[in-house]
Amino acid sequence: MNILDELFAKAKEDPQKVAFPEATNEKMMQAAYETGRDGYIVPVLVGDGPALKALAEERGYDPAVFTIVDVADEQYRDEVIAKYVALPDTRLKEKALARRMQDPLYYAMVMQKVGEADVTFAGIDNTTGDVLLAGQMIIGLKPGISTISSIGLCDIPGWNGSEGTLLAVGDSAVCTNPNAEQLASIAISACDTVHELLGWEPRCAMVCYSTLGSGAGELIDKVTEALKIANELRPDLAIDGEFQLDAAIVPAVAAKKVKRESKVAGRANVVIWPDLNVGNVAVKLIQQFGHADAYGPMLQGFNSIVCDCSRGAPVSEIKGNVVISAVRAAGQKK
Amino acid sequence: MDRKELEAKIIELVAISYGKDEGEVTLETSFKNDLQGASVQMVALVSEIENELDAMIALQDASVCETVKDLVDAVEAEM
Numbered sequence: 315m316n317i318l319d320e321l322f323a324k325a326k327e328d329p330q331k332v333a334f335p336e337a338t339n340e341k342m343m344q345a346a347y348e349t350g351r352d353g354y355i356v357p358v359l360v361g362d363g364p365a366l367k368a369l370a371e372e373r374g375y376d377p378a379v380f381t382i383v384d385v386a387d388e389q390y391r392d393e394v395i396a397k398y399v400a401l402p403d404t405r406l407k408e409k410a411l412a413r414r415m416q417d418p419l420y421y422a423m424v425m426q427k428v429g430e431a432d433v434t435f436a437g438i439d440n441t442t443g444d445v446l447l448a449g450q451m452i453i454g455l456k457p458g459i460s461t462i463s464s465i466g467l468c469d470i471p472g473w474n475g476s477e478g479t480l481l482a483v484g485d486s487a488v489c490t491n492p493n494a495e496q497l498a499s500i501a502i503s504a505c506d507t508v509h510e511l512l513g514w515e516p517r518c519a520m521v522c523y524s525t526l527g528s529g530a531g532e533l534i535d536k537v538t539e540a541l542k543i544a545n546e547l548r549p550d551l552a553i554d555g556e557f558q559l560d561a562a563i564v565p566a567v568a569a570k571k572v573k574r575e576s577k578v579a580g581r582a583n584v585v586i587w588p589d590l591n592v593g594n595v596a597v598k599l600i601q602q603f604g605h606a607d608a609y610g611p612m613l614q615g616f617n618s619i620v621c622d623c624s625r626g627a628p629v630s631e632i633k634g635n636v637v638i639s640a641v642r643a644a645g646q647k648k
Numbered sequence: 649m650d651r652k653e654l655e656a657k658i659i660e661l662v663a664i665s666y667g668k669d670e671g672e673v674t675l676e677t678s679f680k681n682d683l684q685g686a687s688v689q690m691v692a693l694v695s696e697i698e699n700e701l702d703a704m705i706a707l708q709d710a711s712v713c714e715t716v717k718d719l720v721d722a723v724e725a726e727m
Contacts, residue, residue, distance in 0.1 A: 405691075405692065405695035405696075405699075406695055406698065406699060407699045409699075409702065410695070410698040410699050410702075410704075413698075413704070414698075443707075443708070447691065447707050450687070450688060450691040451691055451694075451695055455688060460686060460688065461686060461687075461688070496686070
């Protein structure tokens, strides 16, 4: 059973309510329908109610699988708004919120914030920027987290690391040139993400071109500063560095290069890149030379799970990402 | 609301969103050089403007403002 099969099985044990604000899109509705019909999630379609109903019928879907929320239903909208504005630390007030909620993306996130959904899944019609902005405005960032970021999960054939063929890496997609504080946030969020999704005890390595002072310069200083911030903010997490990649994931190299106690060196299951240049190149190296499957990017740093899928994603990939986000949401509740 | 009132209100909202004293923020304050905020602060600022001034500014339009004065101009154009 590969990792995706395992996650599908896990999702079925505790199906989460996933809000789909772009369900008029054919691929999105198909993914919502099939994951709902097969019991992995409870799909909630948010948008123009009558249009969604008609489309579902036209596409031959059993209407009993979907819950449809009509953004024109003022009574329900006002109930949701009242719950939202009563929450502490929310940004928008009634009037601004009602205006934003004409957009199903915002509507779905407000529902999620007040507990009417567990995940918002979008990105096929909205841009990544739209999803990130709505997420920051409505869902907000976790306390102590200064940036949205992402991780990917690599399944690398022939790799025998501390989690078998799996390695989580980040950020390879969202945060371009993080400062030390943001890099610390990426590491902390990544640890929480792998714990929610996979139940791992995270061992997180912050990597660059130096291992414990073997090199010097501002590129390394950023990483060591980030490590210090991460350790101060979350002493409960095993986040260590600075390590070169081999010292982070190969026990024999760690034994040579890391001459102090470390829970992480040589057995990291999460690797944090210093910036997006490294992250993007590294993931492509893993895919091209390591023939790996890379799942994600999984957005992290929000108070609850927001998922942005690729605009060109086929239905199979959308379904995989829906299930991953649902498992994360279930994991976050534990 | 006249221009002076709008300037004062936006200075107040910038100060709240970026965690500064109002006295530290002027029309010439640069978002990049003086406030050095991340997108999180800009999201907070855009939300405050929406709440308080009933003007919807796109994040990308706010993000290209170099100074507080540029932002006042952008909000004024929306109102």
